[in-house]
Amino acid sequence: MAKILQMPIQTGKIGVFDSGVGGLTVLREIMAHLPTESLLYFGDTARVPYGDRSQTELLRFVREIITWMQGQGVKMVVMACNTSSALALETVRAEFDMPILGIILPGARAAAKAGRRIGVISTVATANSNAYKQAILEASPVAEVWQVGCPDFVPLIEKNRIDDPYTRAVATDYLKPLMAANIDTLVYGCTHYPHLAPLMEQILPPSIKVINPAQSLVSAMAKELDMLGLRNTQSKPDIDFYVSGDPIKFAKVSGQLMGFSSQVQPVSLSVLEGLAIAQSV
Numbered sequence: 001m002a003k004i005l006q007m008p009i010q011t012g013k014i015g016v017f018d019s020g021v022g023g024l025t026v027l028r029e030i031m032a033h034l035p036t037e038s039l040l041y042f043g044d045t046a047r048v049p050y051g052d053r054s055q056t057e058l059l060r061f062v063r064e065i066i067t068w069m070q071g072q073g074v075k076m077v078v079m080a081c082n083t084s085s086a087l088a089l090e091t092v093r094a095e096f097d098m099p100i101l102g103i104i105l106p107g108a109r110a111a112a113k114a115g116r117r118i119g120v121i122s123t124v125a126t127a128n129s130n131a132y133k134q135a136i137l138e139a140s141p142v143a144e145v146w147q148v149g150c151p152d153f154v155p156l157i158e159k160n161r162i163d164d165p166y167t168r169a170v171a172t173d174y175l176k177p178l179m180a181a182n183i184d185t186l187v188y189g190c191t192h193y194p195h196l197a198p199l200m201e202q203i204l205p206p207s208i209k210v211i212n213p214a215q216s217l218v219s220a221m222a223k224e225l226d227m228l229g230l231r232n233t234q235s236k237p238d239i240d241f242y243v244s245g246d247p248i249k250f251a252k253v254s255g256q257l258m259g260f261s262s263q264v265q266p267v268s269l270s271v272l273e274g275l276a277i278a279q280s281v
């Protein structure tokens, strides 16, 4: 695939994407720690969940999204999605001429610093990729890592069923093997899961350190922006929200989860799919 060349500018937006509302937990950290940056959020809600997709499918989706974001003039792309980071990051980094950041490496490094017996909860695709295990062991060869795929979480979170006894039962079940392994650190290996924090805090013993990889990702973003001279110093940043599914539904759930309302615009799947076709010819 041919690389598309584009000169990024400091006032350009940072593109942040996920399959749905998960990336909002990353957006929250970016807003808190990089408050002068303008952001463009894309939720691929017509195709959520990503966690049971093949690598071929995910690569196609990620190429479409990044191509579309380039067309919007973003200066950097952040994969606010562990599944995409696990299965597509390396490939698309070589294909696009712009900084693309993933979430797994920053999360794995933070986990390796925090503990030795590390549990990672994630989508099934991320768990099967072993991306966290490899990255944690690279940072800390003495660590032990247990990975648990949690396929029921994303559909429940997309419906904001966090305060629901069923979700509590599902979470307790997923955490069982990690409790049995006596972990000292738990990684939210899916960006949807920090939305479950109120529930997790009730279930997990307080001795277990919880890692939200988004926090380390934001530090990596700050370094990269400085290194490339791309920090935005303008005082009035803005955020645009786009989804491939129903904008009204997304606005409602994101408002409930984040506590702020937003204008959400649609991007049709035919537009995204057309971009992938145009790129491959």
Ligand SMILES: N[C@H](CCC(=O)O)C(=O)O
Binding pocket: 018, 019, 020, 022, 023, 048, 049, 050, 051, 052, 080, 081, 082, 083, 084, 123, 126, 154, 189, 190, 191, 192
């Ligand atoms: N939030 C994404 C995707 C979850 C999904 O759509 O299954 C992740 O971090 O993996």
